[in-house]
Amino acid sequence: MQNQELLDSIKRSAKQDRFKGQDYYMIDDLLTDEQKIARDAVREFVRGEISPIIEDCYERAIYPRHLIKGLAELGAFGPSLPEKYGCAGTDETTYGLMMQELERGDSGIRSAASVQGSLVMYPIYRFGSEEQRMKYLPKLAAGEFIGCFGLTEPDHGSNPAGMITNIKEDGDHYILNGAKMWITNSPIADVAVVWAKDEEGVIRGLIVDMDTPGVSAPEIHGKLSLRASITGELVFEDARIPKANLLPNVKGLKGPLSCLTKARYGIAWGALGAAMDCYESALRYSLEREQFGKPIAGFQLTQKKLAEMITEITKAQLLLWRLGGLMDAGKATPAQVSMAKRNNVAMALDIAREARQIHGGMGITNEYPCMRHMMNLETVLTYEGTHDIHLLITGMDVTGLNAFK
Ligand SMILES: Cc1cc2nc3c(=O)[nH]c(=O)nc-3n(C[C@H](O)[C@H](O)[C@H](O)COP(=O)(O)OP(=O)(O)OC[C@H]3O[C@@H](n4cnc5c(N)ncnc54)[C@H](O)[C@@H]3O)c2cc1C
Missing domain, CATH: 2.40.110.10 (Butyryl-CoA Dehydrogenase, subunit A, domain 2)
Incomplete structure (x- = not known):
C-alpha cells in the first residue's frame, strides 16, 4: 500500500516521540561534530517520519516504501562509500550511529538500509568493475534502485x-x-x-x-x-x-562473508538503538506509573532491571565506539564483529523483554515500542549469522579449533 491518505491519517493520530538517547559515560565527548550531526539528523528523521507511522505499519505488515527517498536524502544508503558514487564517504562510526538511530525507529527500516548499503552497494563497490560501480551505485545511493x-x-x-x-x-x-x-x-x-x-x-x-x-x-x-x-x-x-x-574481483565464500561482516557491524549498532528505545520507554513509564502509593521506579526490583539495562547499554556503546575505530583503521577482524553482533543483539533482546515487563499489561500493546522491538530482535538474533553461529566463530577464534562440523 502506498496510500498517502492512510499514512496521513495515521500520522495525525500518532503519539509524540520523546526519545532523547542515553550517554551514561559521556561517550558523546569522544564523537566528532560530523558524527553527532549525522546521528542527530537521523534521529530527527525517525522522530518525524518513522515513529508516527511505525506501529501501524507493523500491525498491518506494511513496508513504508515512501521512506526510501528520505533515507536516501539522509545518506543512509552506503554512507561510508566514496562521494564519487553518490555516497557521503563517512567514517564507520558515523555509519554505525546512523544505523543505531534507524533501528531505534524499527529494525525493519534499519534492515532495508543495511541490505542496500552493506550487502548490495558494498560488494558492487568492493568486487565490481568501475563500469558496474558507475552503473549501479549512484542509483542505489539515491534510492532510485532498490x-x-x-x-x-x-x-x-x-x-x-x-x-x-x-x-x-x-x-x-x-x-x-x-x-x-x-x-x-x-x-x-x-x-x-x-x-x-x-x-x-x-x-x-x-x-x-x-x-x-x-x-x-x-x-x-x-x-x-x-x-x-x-x-x-x-x-x-x-x-x-x-x-x-559477474563481479570480477572475488571468488569463493569470502565474497559474501566480507559483505556480512560489514552488515553485522551495522546490526551491532542497530540493536543498541532498539535497546536504548526500550530502556527509555521503561524508565519513563516506571517513573509515571504508580502502584502501592508510589512510582514503580521506586521499588528495588524495578531499579535492578533499569540499572542492569543502562549498564549493558553503556558497555555496548563503549564496545562499538572502539570497534568503529578499528574498522576505520582497517584492523577489525570478522571475529571481533561477530562478538559485537552477538553480544549487542542478545543484550537488546534481554532489555526488550525486561522493559516489556516493566510496562506490565500495557507492555504488550502498541502504545509502547518494547514488544515490537522484541519481536523484531528475534529475527535480528537469527539473520546474518545466528546467535550460536557467532558463538562458534568466537570459539574458533580463541581456540583455533573448528566446532562447526
Ligand atoms: C526476516 C529475515 C530476513 C532475512 N534477510 C536475508 C537476506 O536479505 N539475504 C539472505 O541471504 N538471507 C537473509 N535471511 C536469512 C538468514 O540469514 C538465515 O535465516 C540465517 O542465516 C539462518 O539460516 P536458517 O534460517 O536456514 O537456519 P539454520 O541454518 O537451519 O539454523 C537453525 C538452527 O540450527 C543452528 N545451527 C546451524 N548450524 C549449526 C552448527 N554447526 N552448530 C550449532 N548450531 C547450528 C542455528 O544456530 C539455528 O539455531 C533473512 C532471515 C530472516 C528471518
Whole structure:
C-alpha cells in the first residue's frame, strides 16, 4: 500500500516521540561534530517520519516504501562509500550511529538500509568493475534502485557453502538456476546481488536485474517479526545473465562473508538503538506509573532491571565506539564483529523483554515500542549469522579449533 491518505491519517493520530538517547559515560565527548550531526539528523528523521507511522505499519505488515527517498536524502544508503558514487564517504562510526538511530525507529527500516548499503552497494563497490560501480551505485545511493542480497537458500542457511544455486556458461551469458530464501526486499527490488556456484563449484557474485526473464521474487507472508519489512524468495529458472554482470574481483565464500561482516557491524549498532528505545520507554513509564502509593521506579526490583539495562547499554556503546575505530583503521577482524553482533543483539533482546515487563499489561500493546522491538530482535538474533553461529566463530577464534562440523 502506498496510500498517502492512510499514512496521513495515521500520522495525525500518532503519539509524540520523546526519545532523547542515553550517554551514561559521556561517550558523546569522544564523537566528532560530523558524527553527532549525522546521528542527530537521523534521529530527527525517525522522530518525524518513522515513529508516527511505525506501529501501524507493523500491525498491518506494511513496508513504508515512501521512506526510501528520505533515507536516501539522509545518506543512509552506503554512507561510508566514496562521494564519487553518490555516497557521503563517512567514517564507520558515523555509519554505525546512523544505523543505531534507524533501528531505534524499527529494525525493519534499519534492515532495508543495511541490505542496500552493506550487502548490495558494498560488494558492487568492493568486487565490481568501475563500469558496474558507475552503473549501479549512484542509483542505489539515491534510492532510485532498490537492491537485495541473495545468499540464503531453502536448504542452506547457516552453511551457505552448501548452496546449489548455479551458473553455466552460454556464449556471452550465464544461465542461472536455483532459489534463495528469506531475502529482504526481494519482491520490490530492481537489482539483486546473487551468490551462485560456477561449473567448477566456485562461489561467484552476480548483479541480477530483476526484470530479467526467468527471475521471480514471491513474497513470504505470515512473519510475526520484522513486519514493517518486506521479505521474499528469489527464484531463477534458466535466467540469462550477461557475463558483464559477474563481479570480477572475488571468488569463493569470502565474497559474501566480507559483505556480512560489514552488515553485522551495522546490526551491532542497530540493536543498541532498539535497546536504548526500550530502556527509555521503561524508565519513563516506571517513573509515571504508580502502584502501592508510589512510582514503580521506586521499588528495588524495578531499579535492578533499569540499572542492569543502562549498564549493558553503556558497555555496548563503549564496545562499538572502539570497534568503529578499528574498522576505520582497517584492523577489525570478522571475529571481533561477530562478538559485537552477538553480544549487542542478545543484550537488546534481554532489555526488550525486561522493559516489556516493566510496562506490565500495557507492555504488550502498541502504545509502547518494547514488544515490537522484541519481536523484531528475534529475527535480528537469527539473520546474518545466528546467535550460536557467532558463538562458534568466537570459539574458533580463541581456540583455533573448528566446532562447526
Ligand atoms: C526476516 C529475515 C530476513 C532475512 N534477510 C536475508 C537476506 O536479505 N539475504 C539472505 O541471504 N538471507 C537473509 N535471511 C536469512 C538468514 O540469514 C538465515 O535465516 C540465517 O542465516 C539462518 O539460516 P536458517 O534460517 O536456514 O537456519 P539454520 O541454518 O537451519 O539454523 C537453525 C538452527 O540450527 C543452528 N545451527 C546451524 N548450524 C549449526 C552448527 N554447526 N552448530 C550449532 N548450531 C547450528 C542455528 O544456530 C539455528 O539455531 C533473512 C532471515 C530472516 C528471518
